[in-house]
Amino acid sequence: MTRREAVIAALEHRDVRPVPWTISLTGQAADALRKAGKDEGLKNGFGSYITSSYYDGWPAPIPGRPGYFKDDFGVVWNRNGADKDIGVIDGFIVGSPESSSYEFPRVDIDRFRNEIRTVLAKREDRFVFAGFGFTMFERAWTLMGMENVLIYMIEYPEALENFLDRICDFFLELVDIALEYDIDGVHFGDDWGQQRRLIMGPVHWRRFIKPRMARLYARVKSKGKFVSQHSCGDCREIFSDLAEIGLDCYQTFQPEIYPVAEMKELYGDRVSFWGGVSTQRCLSQSDPAGVQEEIIRIIRTAGKNGGLIIAPTHDVPQDVPVENILAMAEVFQNQENFA
Numbered sequence: 001m002t003r004r005e006a007v008i009a010a011l012e013h014r015d016v017r018p019v020p021w022t023i024s025l026t027g028q029a030a031d032a033l034r035k036a037g038k039d040e041g042l043k044n045g046f047g048s049y050i051t052s053s054y055y056d057g058w059p060a061p062i063p064g065r066p067g068y069f070k071d072d073f074g075v076v077w078n079r080n081g082a083d084k085d086i087g088v089i090d091g092f093i094v095g096s097p098e099s100s101s102y103e104f105p106r107v108d109i110d111r112f113r114n115e116i117r118t119v120l121a122k123r124e125d126r127f128v129f130a131g132f133g134f135t136m137f138e139r140a141w142t143l144m145g146m147e148n149v150l151i152y153m154i155e156y157p158e159a160l161e162n163f164l165d166r167i168c169d170f171f172l173e174l175v176d177i178a179l180e181y182d183i184d185g186v187h188f189g190d191d192w193g194q195q196r197r198l199i200m201g202p203v204h205w206r207r208f209i210k211p212r213m214a215r216l217y218a219r220v221k222s223k224g225k226f227v228s229q230h231s232c233g234d235c236r237e238i239f240s241d242l243a244e245i246g247l248d249c250y251q252t253f254q255p256e257i258y259p260v261a262e263m264k265e266l267y268g269d270r271v272s273f274w275g276g277v278s279t280q281r282c283l284s285q286s287d288p289a290g291v292q293e294e295i296i297r298i299i300r301t302a303g304k305n306g307g308l309i310i311a312p313t314h315d316v317p318q319d320v321p322v323e324n325i326l327a328m329a330e331v332f333q334n335q336e337n338f339a
Contacts, residue, residue: 053115062076100291273309279320292338
């Protein structure tokens with residue numbers, strides 16, 4: 001069975017061994033591996049079963065402003081703090097959803113197509129996603145500020161809906177282009193959760209986010225492709241909604257937030273889970289033996305009858321010891337020896 005076939009089997013809730021895995025690192029964690037002379041696995045993603053293209057507005061360095069980046073949407077990102085990979089926004093672009101003056105960017109379509117082609121050319125036997133970051137709520141708040149978007153849900157709901165429709169239309173055009181290629185699915189990134197419950201609550205999520213994500217999911221499903229959704233935090237209030245609108249795979253499955261056995265019981269026949277290895281606790285706070293024990297526990301609990309892509313719950317951050325990264329990779333690659 002190829003890696004691609006294994007991922008498809010997992011997403012279709014068929015039992016597959018070994019359980020497919022993927023590992024992604026922040027730049028700082030990758031640098032730590034290189035410094036320790038333990039970077040051999042970086043060359044092939046430690047054997048990850050999934051590869052993807054990724055469009056998040058392509059932040060580019062701003063000349064003369066070290067550590068500052070500007071994306072296609074005009075958003076400026078300050079990466080001078082602890083987060084060197086994403087950063088925090090530096091000012092707002094749109095003052096109000098009632099503003100009609102903001103023009104969405106014209107994406108470099110040649111570059112967009114070339115990035116997908118490049119991933120496909122190097123796919124080997126892996127499963128391929130076209131990935132999109134900051135796709136709905138996140139794109140709105142990067143332009144307006146998170147607090148403002150939450151206020152606008154109450155004060156200017158119709159105007160905010162219209163603005164979110166424009167965001168959705170923007171991404172639908174890119175999704176259509178991605179679907180011209182031999183990809184296996186589309187992965188959307190949009191954080192909705194806090195450590196406990198949704199940022200905007202389920203009522204507002206269902207009004208402002210769900211209908212637009214449903215349009216995006218439907219476009220992907222119409223071509224027979226898989227839909228994956230990244231959202232950090234606690235989204236259990238809307239899991240039934242996500243299954244209803246066609247979600248195949250939820251990422252990131254954080255065990256410090258979700259009771260693994262309960263979620264598997266409730267949703268394991270409808271939604272697959274991607275993650276399970278906590279970057280917040282397990283990888284950052286445990287020792288190598290504890291990391292491996294926890295991974296086997298997650299596989300045994302959530303990997304029954306498919307439905308699991310085992311992975312760290314986010315790009316591995318800088319505070320994870322190198323030995324824990326290597327311990328994770330070892331158990332992923334040699335699951336039969338740890339079962």
